[in-house]
Amino acid sequence: MVLRVSFSRQVKQGTSVFGVAAGCGAVPLADRARDELRASGGRLPPAANGGVDALTPSEVRICRLAAAGDSNPSIAGRLFVTRATVESHLHSSYRKLGITSRAQLAAALAEFQ
Numbered sequence: 001m002v003l004r005v006s007f008s009r010q011v012k013q014g015t016s017v018f019g020v021a022a023g024c025g026a027v028p029l030a031d032r033a034r035d036e037l038r039a040s041g042g043r044l045p046p047a048a049n050g051g052v053d054a055l056t057p058s059e060v061r062i063c064r065l066a067a068a069g070d071s072n073p074s075i076a077g078r079l080f081v082t083r084a085t086v087e088s089h090l091h092s093s094y095r096k097l098g099i100t101s102r103a104q105l106a107a108a109l110a111e112f113q
Contacts, residue, residue: 052109054096060109062089067105 034053036042041057055063065075072090076083094100097108 051097055093056089059089059093059096062086063093063105063109066090066102067109 038057052060061079062075065078066072066086070078072083072086075086079086090102093105097104099105099108
């Protein structure tokens with residue numbers, strides 16, 4: 001018999017693993033759990049949400065393009081979203097990253113690489 005675990009339950013378990021590993025100081029395990037959560041579209045617990053870890057995958061994509069010098073209309077066309085969506089994601093990203101301008105994006109994203 002094969003036991004199937006729902007996707008949401010797997011993400012919840014991954015979040016738990018991250019929390020325990022980070023709390024115990026198991027940095028390699030916490031890093032792996034964070035990477036797996038990010039890859040699966042999961043979100044980190046609010047206490048861990050600081051800096052780049054707080055960004056959604058869409059926000060990261062948009063921030064990378066903006067940091068590379070693309071304009072908001074250019075980013076919108078490239079990702080097939082509206083300019084308002086790009087502006088909204090950038091506004092949210094600036095708040096999460098603690099920055100106030102587009103010029104600060106590259107430095108703020110450097111830790112994500």
